[in-house]
Every structure is written in structure tokens, then in C-alpha cells.
Amino acid sequence: MNYWLMKSEPDEAAITDLARAGTLPWTGVRNYQARNLMRDAMRLGDGVLFYHSSCAEPGVAGLAEVCSAAYPDATQFDPASPYFDPKSKPDAPRWVHVDVRWRETTRLLSLKEMREAPELASMQVLQRGSRLSITPVTAAEWQAVLKRLHAA
DNA sequence: GCCAACGTTGGC
DNA sequence: GCCAACGTTGGC
Numbered sequence: 001m002n003y004w005l006m007k008s009e010p011d012e013a014a015i016t017d018l019a020r021a022g023t024l025p026w027t028g029v030r031n032y033q034a035r036n037l038m039r040d041a042m043r044l045g046d047g048v049l050f051y052h053s054s055c056a057e058p059g060v061a062g063l064a065e066v067c068s069a070a071y072p073d074a075t076q077f078d079p080a081s082p083y084f085d086p087k088s089k090p091d092a093p094r095w096v097h098v099d100v101r102w103r104e105t106t107r108l109l110s111l112k113e114m115r116e117a118p119e120l121a122s123m124q125v126l127q128r129g130s131r132l133s134i135t136p137v138t139a140a141e142w143q144a145v146l147k148r149l150h151a152a
Numbered sequence: 153g154c155c156a157a158c159g160t161t162g163g164c
Numbered sequence: 165g166c167c168a169a170c171g172t173t174g175g176c
Contacts, residue, residue, distance in 0.1 A: 007162090031160095031171075054162055111163080129169040131161050 002046045003137040004037070005060070005125050006100070007053040015050050015062035018102040023067055026097040027075045028083045034134040038098050039070040047142055048100055051125070052108075053133075059110035060145060068099035106149045119144040 006026065008014070018024050029035055048064040072093035075083035088094035114120050124135040137145075 009162095033171090058163070131170060133161085 001139075002041065002043060003049070003139065003142040004042065004046060004066075005049040005051050005123070005135050005137050006064075007051045007125075007133040009054045010052045010061075011055070014052065015102075015105050018050065018062070018064060018100065019105050021102070023099050023101045025073075025099050027073050029073070029097055029133060030083065030085070030095060031133060034132055035095060035097075037134050037136070039096050041136070042066045042070065042098055044069070047137075049137060049142075049145060050100075057108055057110060059108045059112075059114065060106065060149070061108055062105045063103040063146075063149075064100040065103055066098050067101040070096040070098050073097045109145065109149055113148070117144070117148065120148075 012028075013024060026038070029038065044066060046066040048066060049060045050062040050064050052058055052061045073083070073095040075081040076085040076088045076093065076095045077090060078084055079086075083095075085094060114123065114126060120126065120141060123137065123141050124130055124132070
């Protein structure tokens with residue numbers, strides 16, 4: 001069992017959208033490191049911290065889980081999509097993604113609170129210059145986040 | 153394979 | 165809108 005933090009812009013997909021849909025394909029990843037994590041390291045049932053980014057209140061907004069293996073991202077072949085990649089060919093898809101399933105909509109654990117929490121200081125998403133949209137989370141960090149989320 | 157130029161991310 | 169940090173591109 002592994003744990004991850006996955007960033008989503010709430011304008012595109014907020015935790016409320018995931019709660020409504022049940023599951024969502026994690027489309028639009030166009031970074032090789034993040035793709036490789038989905039393709040090579042994620043397993044069914046892995047825990048996901050659903051993080052809202054590029055918004056007024058960035059932070060962890062809920063919990064989800066990986067519910068599919070990696071498969072080709074259809075948006076890469078769609079010229080009308082902002083994620084269209086003309087260099088990617090259907091017989092050799094460049095971009096893949098997993099599906100995630102909603103588990104829980106939590107209170108917002110803000111980026112500010114995360115930065116102020118000593119037990120979360122090791123989280124990759126908090127490191128200087130970290131931009132990766134998908135980052136691994138240790139079991140200890142996962143437990144620490146859950147403890148905070150479920151505290152008063 | 154180097155690396156300068158350019159593009160993107162994402163908090164502020 | 166700014167800008168630091170990092171990724172990608174493409175000429176050589």
C-alpha cells in the first residue's frame with residue numbers, strides 16, 4: 001500500500017466534483033515524472049490526498065484512492081482538448097493516467113497549516129521548488145495528515 | 153550531449 | 165501580475 005498527494009485545480013476538478021462523480025480519470029498530466037509514478041508505482045487501493053492547487057485556498061481537501069491501473073489518456077488525441085499532444089500517436093500513447101475514487105471530503109487542511117506543522121515538514125509537496133503534481137507520501141506523513149484532518 | 157532560450161507551475 | 169524554480173526544446 002502506497003500513498004500519494006495529487007494536485008488538482010478546483011476549477012477543473014474539485015473534491016466536490018469527485019464526490020459527485022464517484023470516480024474520475026486523472027486526465028491532463030503532461031509531466032514525465034508524474035506519469036511514471038502513475039504508470040510504474042501506483043497500485044489499486046493506494047491512498048490519495050486530494051489537493052487543491054492554483055486557487056484561493058490551496059490545501060488538502062479530501063481523501064481518495066487509486067482505482068484503476070494506468071491507461072492511455074484520451075485527451076492527448078483530442079485536438080479540441082487543452083491537453084492535446086500532436087506528437088503522441090495512438091499506437092504509441094505518450095500519456096497515461098489512473099482513475100481515482102472518492103473516499104471522503106474533509107475539512108481543508110490549508111497549505112499554511114501544513115507548512116506550520118512540524119510533523120509534515122518532510123512532505124515532498126512542501127519542499128522548496130516542488131512543482132510535481134503527483135508526489136509520494138510516506139505512511140507516517142499519511143497518518144499525520146489524517147490525524148490533523150480528523151482533529152477538531 | 154550541452155546548454156541557452158523558452159514555457160510552465162503555483163504560491164503569493 | 166510577479167517571479168522562483170524547474171522542465172522541455174532544439175540548434176550545434
